[in-house]
Amino acid sequence: MTERTAGHEEGETPREDESALLEVENLETHFPITEGWLRRETGRVRAVDGVSFELRPGEAFGLVGESGSGKTTTAHSILRLEAATGGKIRFDGERVTELTGADLRRFRRRVQLVVQDPNDAFNPRMTVGEAVAEPLALHGMDDGDRRRAIVADLLERVGLEAADADRFPHEFSGGQKQRISIARALVCNPDLIVADEPTSALDGRIKSDILALLDELRREFDIAVLCISHDIDVIRRFCDRVGVMYLGKLVEKGVTSEVLESPAHPYTRVLLGSVPSLDPSDREFVRPLTETVPDPADPPSGCRFHTRCPELIPPSDVALSRECWRTIARFRFAVEDGQLPESVAVETDESSVDESTVRVAFDLPSTIPDETVDRAVDDAIRSLSDGDLEAARARLAEAFPTVCERAEPNTGDERERSVRCHRYDSSVEAAPRSWMR
Numbered sequence: 024m025t026e027r028t029a030g031h032e033e034g035e036t037p038r039e040d041e042s043a044l045l046e047v048e049n050l051e052t053h054f055p056i057t058e059g060w061l062r063r064e065t066g067r068v069r070a071v072d073g074v075s076f077e078l079r080p081g082e083a084f085g086l087v088g089e090s091g092s093g094k095t096t097t098a099h100s101i102l103r104l105e106a107a108t109g110g111k112i113r114f115d116g117e118r119v120t121e122l123t124g125a126d127l128r129r130f131r132r133r134v135q136l137v138v139q140d141p142n143d144a145f146n147p148r149m150t151v152g153e154a155v156a157e158p159l160a161l162h163g164m165d166d167g168d169r170r171r172a173i174v175a176d177l178l179e180r181v182g183l184e185a186a187d188a189d190r191f192p193h194e195f196s197g198g199q200k201q202r203i204s205i206a207r208a209l210v211c212n213p214d215l216i217v218a219d220e221p222t223s224a225l226d227g228r229i230k231s232d233i234l235a236l237l238d239e240l241r242r243e244f245d246i247a248v249l250c251i252s253h254d255i256d257v258i259r260r261f262c263d264r265v266g267v268m269y270l271g272k273l274v275e276k277g278v279t280s281e282v283l284e285s286p287a288h289p290y291t292r293v294l295l296g297s298v299p300s301l302d303p304s305d306r307e308f309v310r311p312l313t314e315t316v317p318d319p320a321d322p323p324s325g326c327r328f329h330t331r332c333p334e335l336i337p338p339s340d341v342a343l344s345r346e347c348w349r350t351i352a353r354f355r356f357a358v359e360d361g362q363l364p365e366s367v368a369v370e371t372d373e374s375s376v377d378e379s380t381v382r383v384a385f386d387l388p389s390t391i392p393d394e395t396v397d398r399a400v401d402d403a404i405r406s407l408s409d410g411d412l413e414a415a416r417a418r419l420a421e422a423f424p425t426v427c428e429r430a431e432p433n434t435g436d437e438r439e440r441s442v443r444c445h446r447y448d449s450s451v452e453a454a455p456r457s458w459m460r
């Protein structure tokens with residue numbers, strides 16, 4: 024066992040939080056896209072692209088976001104199941120990517136994974152007892168009687184019976200198999216459990232029971248949990264703090280109750296589906312501008328959410344109602360994306376679409392109470408009706424520059440609450456925070 028690295032390594036910036044168990048700093052995991060038999064790299068999927076968070080001992084931190092936002096890749100990079108391409112991961116002060124030999128084995132013992140589908144987690148030819156004891160044997164515990172005693176105790180702790188050790192995994196239900204996975208994760212006395220969608224393969228009551236079990240065990244044994252889920256309810260019930268991921272970035276981070284009760288980032292609001300208000304009749308349903316999630320191999324510039332953001336910041340000289348601006352932004356990004364409604368999609372240069380059809384399709388008013396905007400929208404509609412998507416795209420992009428597209432927002436690196444949105448940056452001229460309620 025090597026001595027734990029105290030403080031920071033030579034030539035490095037001091038660690039943000041000396042008491043953290045896990046520190047993830049600017050993590051990047053990109054996957055190369057290759058072509059041809061020479062496997063020439065033609066691009067990169069930016070699955071995780073600058074993610075930072077910490078986990079304190081015994082704390083439950085949740086990563087939430089739509090499918091494809093990079094949650095699993097983040098977890099796998101921490102576990103060294105995927106190779107991080109940038110950034111730093113420290114576990115108990117040690118750089119995870121640099122661990123080798125005995126140090127790596129110790130790390131693998133102290134950090135355990137619980138996967139989504141317990142059916143994939145077991146070798147069907149091993150008894151439950153053998154499966155749960157396997158990590159003990161791998162980590163050098165030769166005494167069979169001792170292993171059996173530990174397994175019997177753990178099976179009882181997760182709500183099964185000691186005698187279940189002699190049965191095979193296929194004899195158990197999904198919920199019971201997840202209990203066995205949890206027993207196996209606990210057997211080496213870990214400090215951190217990474218739970219990747221631990222309940223999404225389970226139904227209602229069983230899901231609740233498994234969450235309650237995980238919660239009880241983590242408190243009893245003081246185990247930190249990194250919980251990955253697209254299910255807000257799981258995060259709400261289980262996690263002390265939460266990070267919201269969108270296209271490889273953490274867009275908001277904070278104490279779970281605060282983030283879920285007063286979500287600040289427009290994407291978090293979209294994910295939750297509403298802007299909370301004390302008066303339930305005053306709740307506003309928040310929808311993204313478009314449903315199309317951009318490709319992580321070619322993410323939008325600036326803020327990655329800008330192409331779908333209902334709070335997109337307008338150019339400073341545009342004075343329109345919020346709803347009117349949203350309609351125009353929706354129009355702009357649908358055109359940019361080439362996602363045109365059927366009535367507008369023009370196949371060939373010869374065909375054309377009536378201008379009023381374009382207006383109806385995008386809900387655009389016949390006149391817009393801002394002359395410059397009105398002219399730009401008119402020009403774009405004319406180009407679209409002539410089937411010239413490229414000209415419409417260029418006109419709209421030039422007419423509506425936005426800081427959200429131009430620059431990546433900072434988080435300000437506040438530990439307890441951070442929001443990666445220009446609307447929270449005092450140096451950006453935008454509507455005040457209260458505008459977002």
Ligand SMILES: Nc1ncnc2c1ncn2[C@@H]1O[C@H](COP(=O)(O)OP(=O)(O)OP(=O)(O)O)[C@@H](O)[C@H]1O
Pocket residue numbers: 054068069070088089090091092093094095096097253319
């Ligand atoms: N090995 C890989 N090679 C190339 N691209 C990958 C690889 N693994 C993941 N990706 C891509 O990286 C992005 C993030 O995937 P990831 O599985 O981490 O997201 P997620 O938020 O966990 O989603 P889900 O809940 O669907 O698992 C996706 O676009 C995915 O297609």
